[in-house]
Amino acid sequence: MRMIDANTMGTPAVTSGAVPAPALKAEARALDFFYGEVQALRKIDLPVWENRVTALIGPSGCGKSTFLRCFNRMHDIGEGRNRYHGEIVFHPDGVDILHRSVDPIEVRMRIGMVFQKPNPFPKSIFENVAYGLRVRGERSRSAIADRVEAALRDASLWDEVGDRLHDMAFNLSGGQQQRLCIARALATSPELLLFDEPTSALDPNATANIEDLINRLKEKVSILIVTHNMQQAARVSDYTAFMYLGELVEFGDTNVVFTNPKKRQTEDYITGRFG
Amino acid sequence: MRADVTELPVSIPIPTGAALAAAPVNRFAHRRLRHVGELAIEVVLFAAAFSAVAVTVAIVGILVYESAAFFSHVPLVDFLTDTQWTIMFSEKHYGVAPLLAGTLVTTTVGLLLAIPVGTVTAIYLSEFAGARTREIVKPVLELLAGIPTVVYGYFALVMVTPALQFFMPELPGFNMLGPGLVIGIMIIPYVSSVAEDAMRAVPVHMREGSYAMGATRLQTALRVVVPAATSGIVAAYILGISRAIGETMVVAVAAGQQPNFTWDPREPGATITAFIVQVALGDLPHGSIEYQSIFAVGLVLVLMTLSFNLLGHLARKRFREAY
Ligand SMILES: Nc1ncnc2c1ncn2[C@@H]1O[C@H](COP(=O)(O)OP(=O)(O)O)[C@@H](O)[C@H]1O
Ligand SMILES: [Mg+2]
Numbered sequence: 001m002r003m004i005d006a007n008t009m010g011t012p013a014v015t016s017g018a019v020p021a022p023a024l025k026a027e028a029r030a031l032d033f034f035y036g037e038v039q040a041l042r043k044i045d046l047p048v049w050e051n052r053v054t055a056l057i058g059p060s061g062c063g064k065s066t067f068l069r070c071f072n073r074m075h076d077i078g079e080g081r082n083r084y085h086g087e088i089v090f091h092p093d094g095v096d097i098l099h100r101s102v103d104p105i106e107v108r109m110r111i112g113m114v115f116q117k118p119n120p121f122p123k124s125i126f127e128n129v130a131y132g133l134r135v136r137g138e139r140s141r142s143a144i145a146d147r148v149e150a151a152l153r154d155a156s157l158w159d160e161v162g163d164r165l166h167d168m169a170f171n172l173s174g175g176q177q178q179r180l181c182i183a184r185a186l187a188t189s190p191e192l193l194l195f196d197e198p199t200s201a202l203d204p205n206a207t208a209n210i211e212d213l214i215n216r217l218k219e220k221v222s223i224l225i226v227t228h229n230m231q232q233a234a235r236v237s238d239y240t241a242f243m244y245l246g247e248l249v250e251f252g253d254t255n256v257v258f259t260n261p262k263k264r265q266t267e268d269y270i271t272g273r274f275g
Numbered sequence: 276m277r278a279d280v281t282e283l284p285v286s287i288p289i290p291t292g293a294a295l296a297a298a299p300v301n302r303f304a305h306r307r308l309r310h311v312g313e314l315a316i317e318v319v320l321f322a323a324a325f326s327a328v329a330v331t332v333a334i335v336g337i338l339v340y341e342s343a344a345f346f347s348h349v350p351l352v353d354f355l356t357d358t359q360w361t362i363m364f365s366e367k368h369y370g371v372a373p374l375l376a377g378t379l380v381t382t383t384v385g386l387l388l389a390i391p392v393g394t395v396t397a398i399y400l401s402e403f404a405g406a407r408t409r410e411i412v413k414p415v416l417e418l419l420a421g422i423p424t425v426v427y428g429y430f431a432l433v434m435v436t437p438a439l440q441f442f443m444p445e446l447p448g449f450n451m452l453g454p455g456l457v458i459g460i461m462i463i464p465y466v467s468s469v470a471e472d473a474m475r476a477v478p479v480h481m482r483e484g485s486y487a488m489g490a491t492r493l494q495t496a497l498r499v500v501v502p503a504a505t506s507g508i509v510a511a512y513i514l515g516i517s518r519a520i521g522e523t524m525v526v527a528v529a530a531g532q533q534p535n536f537t538w539d540p541r542e543p544g545a546t547i548t549a550f551i552v553q554v555a556l557g558d559l560p561h562g563s564i565e566y567q568s569i570f571a572v573g574l575v576l577v578l579m580t581l582s583f584n585l586l587g588h589l590a591r592k593r594f595r596e597a598y
Contacts (some may be wrong), residue, residue: 007492021479052410072487074483074486076489077483077486105489106489107290107546108487108488108489110320112487112488113487115480115483116488119478119480119481119483119484120484120500121481121485121498121499121503122481131485131488132488135489135490135494181484183483183596184488185487
């Protein structure tokens with residue numbers, strides 16, 4: 001197993017003086033992934049720091065979504081021809097969440113996900129946010145109501161929907177639906193939140209809202225976000241990982257990756273000279 | 276209908292260089308050409324759609340016409356309130372209640388079996404079964420739907436009823452419970468296949484949203500997929516109800532053909548459809564009261580099916596998928 005080289009891992013910049021050094025939330029170690037016989041990820045090493053936003057960028061089809069979905073074992077659903085190799089160690093437990101002995105449901109209870117297209121359930125706004133709690137067997141009405149309100153406030157949606165919690169979620173606008181999906185994920189207090197191009201189906205206004213939200217959320221939760229939009233990566237992330245053809249080409253402090261990339265491929269991609 | 280300029284035939288030469296400077300050339304195909312072809316197709320399509328409507332209207336028209344003759348002899352009040360249907364006897368009673376009760380009892384028994392089993396089958400096939408299991412189970416279910424109903428009738432008479440008598444020794448040889456259960460078995464494939472299609476049509480990203488929240492397969496199936504597929508599942512139930520109400524042979528063969536005003540499925544009975552075959556198979560003089568009565572009860576049958584379809588339509592509108 002290759003060890004992670006601390007110098008290339010974007011250890012927090014020395015300039016951030018008073019801010020304490022973040023802890024590791026998770027780290028991929030020599031991660032390979034196969035769709036049947038097709039290898040989609042090759043030997044990926046990547047740290048995810050606590051209370052930081054890590055962006056995954058790269059051309060379409062390079063494996064960003066595939067990589068992201070390893071973190072909550074989404075590949076376990078389906079006909080069972082998908083295979084993981086390597087580890088994703090989750091902290092503070094220090095457990096490899098890809099290990100056969102780990103229940104994917106337990107993993108998903110601690111690692112939330114927001115998808116490309118808003119995917120609210122055919123339920124009321126309230127029931128959408130309460131979903132994770134109900135699935136976990138929470139019975140107390142007041143506890144659920146409190147968590148729903150807190151999650152909607154954290155997702156900056158409370159002011160818009162607080163007075164119509166029992167409307168169907170489908171009646172919300174696209175941007176509101178996406179914030180509802182964020183609230184749904186937040187309601188169960190995940191430790192790590194995965195975003196797969198969360199704004200690609202949204203207009204610029206709704207996109208700006210979500211980006212603001214991500215900036216605020218990192219106080220509570222570690223974030224790993226896939227984006228095809230480099231400006232977005234630059235705006236929201238602390239660290240950036242550039243992927244190409246299933247490999248991790250470069251990882252580092254977002255400022256460094258965007259202003260002074262070490263690899264030629266990264267530079268070509270961020271300057272738009274790609275392909 | 277407007278000609279679509281983006282679909283100009285490519286064979287038309289595109290003028291280049293010098294030709295472009297010359298006198299203007301009209302490169303637009305004449306509109307009427309396309310128009311005639313489209314019109315012919317439209318007429319054919321309309322005729323096809325209209326013939327179905329025309330047949331339906333004709334059937335309802337005949338039913339209403341012959342029923343009107345029936346109701347000129349029999350007061351509507353008697354038809355609706357009398358509790359005996361003894362049209363074949365010398366002392367005639369014209370109460371539709373026994374036939375209606377027979378229809379409702381066998382239908383209800385059938386649905387009590389078919390709706391739970393059909394729904395569970397659909398959930399299993401759509402959410403749990405692997406591709407291979409589905410490949411085996413689906414054709415078997417379709418086979419079940421392809422068996423002639425007379426066979427089901429005898430199945431009810433010679434197998435199901437005797438089996439039931441093993442547990443209920445007092446059960447008469449002709450009863451509504453056996454045929455009701457067999458109707459249920461018969462319509463399971465209809466319910467399960469339409470409901471399964473509805474569930475499979477629920478987009479993957481909605482299921483993934485549920486899994487990502489830490490839900491199990493069962494929780495995802497029951498809390499997300501089934502609610503998302505409600506309108507299709509309701510459509511499956513309505514189809515099942517219509518099939519059960521309209522089912523004829525099973526009841527005619529195994530329920531005893533005695534109009535009997537009872538809500539107890541253990542007793543013999545006759546349904547509207549069973550009565551219709553019974554009477555239609557005998558040679559009745561055209562225009563006799565017995566002959567006309569078929570149309571009156573047939574009209575009741577049509578009204579029942581129609582109201583269930585209407586209910587289903589309303590339910591579908593109410594639960595329409597919005598993803
Ligand atoms: N379910 C799947 N089965 C087989 N191959 C897949 C599947 N999903 C994605 N792939 C392949 O894996 C590669 C990475 O895809 P993906 O992770 O979706 O890329 P990205 O999110 O970076 O656009 C692509 O070549 C894609 O064709
Ligand atoms: Mg993707």
